[in-house]
Every structure is written in C-alpha cells, then in structure tokens.
Amino acid sequence: MTSITQRLKQIRSQIRDAELVYKRQPGSVLLLAVSKTKPAEDIAAAYHAGQRHFGENYLQEALRKQQELGAYDITWHFIGPIQSNKTKALATHFDWVHSVDSLKIATRLSEQRPAHLPPLNICLQVNISDEQSKSGITLAELPQLYEQIVRLPNLKLRGIMAIPAPQQDFEHQRQPYKTLYQAVAKLNRPELDTFSFGMTGDLKAAIAEGSTIVRIGTALFGERDYG
Numbered sequence: 001m002t003s004i005t006q007r008l009k010q011i012r013s014q015i016r017d018a019e020l021v022y023k024r025q026p027g028s029v030l031l032l033a034v035s036k037t038k039p040a041e042d043i044a045a046a047y048h049a050g051q052r053h054f055g056e057n058y059l060q061e062a063l064r065k066q067q068e069l070g071a072y073d074i075t076w077h078f079i080g081p082i083q084s085n086k087t088k089a090l091a092t093h094f095d096w097v098h099s100v101d102s103l104k105i106a107t108r109l110s111e112q113r114p115a116h117l118p119p120l121n122i123c124l125q126v127n128i129s130d131e132q133s134k135s136g137i138t139l140a141e142l143p144q145l146y147e148q149i150v151r152l153p154n155l156k157l158r159g160i161m162a163i164p165a166p167q168q169d170f171e172h173q174r175q176p177y178k179t180l181y182q183a184v185a186k187l188n189r190p191e192l193d194t195f196s197f198g199m200t201g202d203l204k205a206a207i208a209e210g211s212t213i214v215r216i217g218t219a220l221f222g223e224r225d226y227g
C-alpha cells in the first residue's frame with residue numbers, strides 16, 4: 001500500500017506541475033487535506049509529512065479529532081453543509097469555513113466568533129452546475145450577498161467555494177470554474193483572493209482556472225468507507 005507520505009508527495013508534485021503548465025505563480029495553490037471519515041492517525045501521518053491544513057465535513061467528527069490532535073499546530077477548515085444550530089461550534093473551533101451559503105449563517109458566524117480569535121475566514125459556496133444539491137448560492141446572488149457579508153465585523157470574506165457536478169472530460173471540468181472565476185473578477189474586490197476549487201477528480205482543471213485551494217481527500221487518504 002502506498003503510504004500517506006508518498007501520496008502527499010505525489011499530490012504536491014501534481015500541484016507544482018499544474019502551476020507551471022498553467023502559468024500560475026509557484027506555491028499559489030494551497031493543498032487542503034480532506035480527512036472526513038478518516039481517523040486522527042491519518043491526519044497525524046500527513047502532519048508529520050508537513051501537511052498543516054485539514055478539511056472536515058461533519059462537526060462532531062471534526063471536534064473529536066481536534067481533541068485528539070490538540071497538540072498539533074493545524075489550521076482547520078470546515079467544508080460541509082451548515083445547519084444554523086452548529087454555527088457557534090464552527091465559529092469557535094475552525095479557522096476557515098468554505099461552505100457559507102446564506103446571510104443568516106454568515107451573521108451567526110460573525111456574532112458567535114469568540115472575541116479573542118481573529119476574524120473567521122469564510123468562502124461563499126456557489127452552486128454552479130449541480131441542480132440536485134440545495135447547498136450554495138447562485139451566481140446571480142453573489143454581488144448583493146458580497147456587499148452584505150463583507151460588512152460583518154468578525155468575518156473575513158475571502159472568496160468562493162464550488163463543487164461542480166462531476167465531469168470526466170477535462171474541458172468540461174474547466175468550464176464552471178472559468179465562469180465562476182470571471183464572475184468574481186468582475187466584482188473587482190482585491191480582498192477576494194481565494195478560489196476553493198478542485199477535488200481529487202478535477203484538481204488540474206481547477207488549477208488551470210485559478211484555484212487557490214484544492215480540497216483533496218481520496219487521492220491522499222484513499223477511498224472513504226461510510227459504513
């Protein structure tokens with residue numbers, strides 16, 4: 001079996017290669033290791049190989065692992081669907097939340113962010129091509145929500161996150177990211193510096209279209225078992 005250390009090395013080199021090929025600044029794409037359903041030992045293994053940013057989808061599971069890994073200097077990202085009764089814990093225990101999809105959730109996160117912590121980094125999740133999923137705002141809603149959320153004092157609105165419907169073909173993978181990137185560029189807000197684009201299946205297409213954070217689970221930790 002390939003070890004997490006070896007896989008991490010491979011993914012880092014894929015990211016580097018894509019940065020070169022698509023004329024992205026070297027080191028401009030952050031690797032977020034998505035550790036949902038995986039044990040704390042796997043996170044520790046990646047950590048010892050130099051990985052610092054980890055993404056989780058399920059609050060209770062994430063809080064358990066954070067307890068186990070309390071001594072580690074990890075930057076925690078929440079990337080799962082958000083219920084409003086979970087915002088206090090999210091505001092307290094995470095550095096980033098990628099999946100904000102309403103003014104109500106954003107307002108709660110801002111109000112509940114503890115005063116001793118820096119502003120919470122957030123992304124707005126935009127639903128570009130997946131009609132099945134109810135998560136995410138539409139592109140049409142983005143400009144107005146931006147204006148409302150950017151005023152919230154304890155948040156730092158960094159950019160957008162998207163999970164396009166899966167596509168096999170590379171050009172089809174690129175298309176939704178291109179559309180999203182252009183929509184954000186049109187807002188012309190330099191503080192929007194984050195594009196949370198790309199997973200195991202479309203990392204390269206995402207980097208081609210401006211991703212600054214790729215969220216990689218399967219390629220790093222192996223298939224997930226939800227049993």
Ligand SMILES: *Cc1c(COP(=O)(O)O)cnc(C)c1O
Pocket residue numbers: 034036057079080163198199200201215216217218219
């Ligand atoms: C699970 C998940 C990922 C990781 O997906 P892989 O295909 O395993 O790399 C990325 N982003 C989100 C939002 C996820 O829920």
